[in-house]
Amino acid sequence: MGGDFTREEKDGLYKAIFSRRDVRSHYTSRPIDEEILTRILNAAHHAPSVGFSQPWNFILIKNNEIKKKIKESFEQEKKLSEDMIEEPRRSKYVSFKLEGILDAPVNVCVTYDPSKFGPFIIGRTSIPETGIYSVCCAVQNLWLAARTEGIGVGWVSIISNDVLKKVLNLPDHVTPIAYLCLGYVEKFAEKPDLQTAKWLPRLDLKDVIYYEKWNQKQNSDWYKIQELIKTNRDYA
């Protein structure tokens, strides 16, 4: 079982997962091949969605006037955020490059439209947020597909959703979920930038796994996997 994937195909998936990075700089000027962009968008569109509601839309942006307005929102929100953190971390934070809106040839705003096929969506009745969760899965598909194509993706989250809605003409009921910057890069960083900068460490796998209930780190029914997880090596 699992036999429908060759070793190399499996490796391809894990390689994409472990080498995917949030890219904010070093985009090349090469325009994105539109056949490849189509393939990446199709991968995003094949994400799981609650009740098969496919509640996502993808707005492709290369117009510079639009990008500049989004960038202004980033600058404003970044300024606001700088007052939320104290020295000496503040200076370090201020020095980070956190977006590539104007550098990346293509921006993509991924949105959530709860009205699609609604109001009754299978599986969305108890937890309405699952509609948004579906859109996030689509973003991750897009990100992984782009990685295999040599295209870097950066998710800009220091941004005002109100500005996004206004600049992109979103209807009231539609929520922007992700604002992504896409472009070819010469190479991908070995580790996440914030790990390299020693801003935060990668957690050990064992620190994010519990057994049967919250905070249970030991459980005799899970003895073997506990041992395996302890010795799990960090991939990136």
Next chain:
Amino acid sequence: MGGDFTREEKDGLYKAIFSRRDVRSHYTSRPIDEEILTRILNAAHHAPSVGFSQPWNFILIKNNEIKKKIKESFEQEKKLSEDMIEEPRRSKYVSFKLEGILDAPVNVCVTYDPSKFGPFIIGRTSIPETGIYSVCCAVQNLWLAARTEGIGVGWVSIISNDVLKKVLNLPDHVTPIAYLCLGYVEKFAEKPDLQTAKWLPRLDLKDVIYYEKWNQKQNSDWYKIQELIKTNRDYA
């Protein structure tokens, strides 16, 4: 560029994306190999996270008493949902099998803990929900990795988060994001169950793409990709 992935490695990623299914039945009784489960969890742990906050935890569940309590919550929530839809769709909805909580050997609850490394998280200052979005990306990594290993994953969303919090002893500040059922399957369905049952159709790719602004389906700057997207074939 993109040259660091071979054709077969790329194909592996796309194959995982296009053949991944939400699995609710036909799990085999074979226990999940714990080395493979470790690898899948490690893939989830290498998802992108806002400000490298890694705000996820994974609670592994095989205890039957716990599973039964979760299943009871499903039954209750399902009943409530049945009153939200009218005949003739109601009967069809009632007939669907929507979870495999007791059938799947391993259940995994994926949670969001906003307090990890907080309160200041880079990139989470303007849109606090981005912490939850990170957890969803981890779920999608898990789902794709499981697919390459022949392990089916079903996301149960007809469930009460209050019950989950109580049964799994979650602290007040922690939110359950996904309740997943994992098990080997003999084969994966060719298309999503709800598509096969003609509950909802797969949208055409062209219907989810806009250019520069919401609802703009034509834009001369994007002429070539519009043509490509129109002829894009449905993968599943």
